[in-house]
Amino acid sequence: MEEERPALEPDASGESSWAFSGDGAAAAIASLEDLCGGGGGDGDGEGEIGWGLPLGHPGVGEEGVFPRLLEVPESSSGSAPAVAAAKAAREERSDPPAASGDAASSVSSEEPPPESDEKAADTANKTCKKGIKRTRQPRFAFMTKSEIDHLEDGYRWRKYGQKAVKNSPFPRSYYRCTNSKCTVKKRVERSSEDPSIVITTYEGQHCHHTVSYPRGGSHLHTAAALAAAQQLALSAPQLYAPPSPFTQSPSLIHPQQEQRPPSLLDRTLALPAVDEGLLGDIVSPATRNR
DNA sequence: CGATTTTGACCCGCGC
DNA sequence: GCGCGGGTCAAAATCG
Numbered sequence A: 001m002e003e004e005r006p007a008l009e010p011d012a013s014g015e016s017s018w019a020f021s022g023d024g025a026a027a028a029i030a031s032l033e034d035l036c037g038g039g040g041g042d043g044d045g046e047g048e049i050g051w052g053l054p055l056g057h058p059g060v061g062e063e064g065v066f067p068r069l070l071e072v073p074e075s076s077s078g079s080a081p082a083v084a085a086a087k088a089a090r091e092e093r094s095d096p097p098a099a100s101g102d103a104a105s106s107v108s109s110e111e112p113p114p115e116s117d118e119k120a121a122d123t124a125n126k127t128c129k130k131g132i133k134r135t136r137q138p139r140f141a142f143m144t145k146s147e148i149d150h151l152e153d154g155y156r157w158r159k160y161g162q163k164a165v166k167n168s169p170f171p172r173s174y175y176r177c178t179n180s181k182c183t184v185k186k187r188v189e190r191s192s193e194d195p196s197i198v199i200t201t202y203e204g205q206h207c208h209h210t211v212s213y214p215r216g217g218s219h220l221h222t223a224a225a226l227a228a229a230q231q232l233a234l235s236a237p238q239l240y241a242p243p244s245p246f247t248q249s250p251s252l253i254h255p256q257q258e259q260r261p262p263s264l265l266d267r268t269l270a271l272p273a274v275d276e277g278l279l280g281d282i283v284s285p286a287t288r289n290r
Numbered sequence B: 001c002g003a004t005t006t007t008g009a010c011c012c013g014c015g016c
Numbered sequence C: 001g002c003g004c005g006g007g008t009c010a011a012a013a014t015c016g
Helices: A024-036 A081-096 A097-109 A115-129 A221-236 A286-290
Strands: A009-010 A019-020 A140-145 A159-163 A169-176 A185-190 A196-201 A270-271
Touching: none
Parallel strands: none
Antiparallel strands: A009 A019, A140 A196, A140 A270, A159 A169, A169 A185, A185 A196
16 A cells, blocks of 8 residues: 655746655655765766665665656766767667657657757767767666566566676666567666665656566556556656556656655655666766755 | 577777 | 777577
8 A cells, every 4th residue: 555655746946856845855865875875987977867765774664765856858968878879879770660760759759858958969969970860768767675686567678788887796787678669678787885776777668558467466556557657658758757666566756646646665766867877877966966 | 489588799979 | 099888789598
């Protein structure tokens, strides 16, 4: 039963940021900073990434969980643009035009990042330089306390790569949705600070329904989460919330659905669109501030 | 037999 | 210009 329902309310300043109300917000952010060791990266603290995550420890109680959601410029600095470009080149080359074009275009077409025009233009330039139009799809990161790396989320994934990352002793795994028409990808990595934490970053939107719901009586939860996620994807494409990795703890963020706030039951945390990579690219709000 | 995973190599952009 | 790091590909291996 979802009982933890932190009040989620849009930032009064506008539509560019969302935050959970509550005293714990600060603590949550602090947790993030602590968790991430002050933001990894060799100095790419430029990334305009804002997110908070209240992980705390297992026994801290779920009420201590209240994700902070911030809209993130589609193209911030860092390696993301570069990677995106590279990715674009490859995908363009290997993916069936129908498939990639179908899903990708639908997303990119409605994803004109109003903010960060320069950077967007920069990125666009780089990609267009090769005659490839490619916009990065919204990303959403989850931090989950789990022993399992690859969490069930109702979709089928195929692993296509694994790479050791600089800031973490744990390798990062790359997964792609097995649906040929679906271009959604996800990266899974363990936190270097807390090995028990799995960071999953989803990229893109599923253009299909789940292959099968996870077993157990949690169907409704997951189904609801998926449905909500779909809604979210439609209403707020830039804040796409993927289905929860945990069957019994669908956690998604939907700023406009106050009656269905993120129910962070387990220890799954929804993070705002992480434009950069995973841990190494996490930048705490404090860092962003400077 | 088909699907998935593993793993090394390759490509690309960025920072120095 | 060079080196580094991230992301992806593709062939081989493994599994159901």
